[in-house]
Amino acid sequence: MKLKLTSVYVDNQERALRVYTEVLGLAKKTDFSNGPYRWLTVTSPDEPDGTELQLALNDNPAAKAYQQAIFQQGQPAVMFFTDDVKGDYERIKARGAEFTMPPTEVTGSTIAQLNDTCGNLVQITQLVRW
Secondary structure (H helix, E strand, O other): OOOOEEEEEEOOHHHHHHHHHHHOOOEEEEEEEEOOEEEEEEEOOOOOOOOEEEEEEOOOHHHHHHHHHHHHOOOOOEEEEOOOHHHHHHHHHHOOOEEEEEEEEEOOEEEEEEEOOOOOEEEEEEEOOO
16 A cells, blocks of 8 residues: 555645745645535655645644644644754744744654644654664
8 A cells, every 4th residue: 555645624725835835845646626625735945746735725623623723732733854843944934933842852853843824733853773
């Protein structure tokens, strides 16, 4: 089996597209509409045929409750991995991201968290090489 798609709920797809592409540096992969429904995905520019992240509109009450609860608990809805968390932090911060946690060493990794302005916390993780 292969993991090809995962989703994150967002309260505004257009704003999410801007944040995930212009601020975080991902690339738009798929964007089409069918009536009020919009299928929107982004992917890593380093792996354009890799795993896609669907920016799913948060118009389902159960999804909205889930999204709000994990945000309030400080849990990231999405985690990205990098080889340079401090460099990515500086680059993304310079593009206007609101970080809720600067690069912080924790057991086995260094992490930073930001608010995607669409209802989610995003974690950037650099694993410690033992």
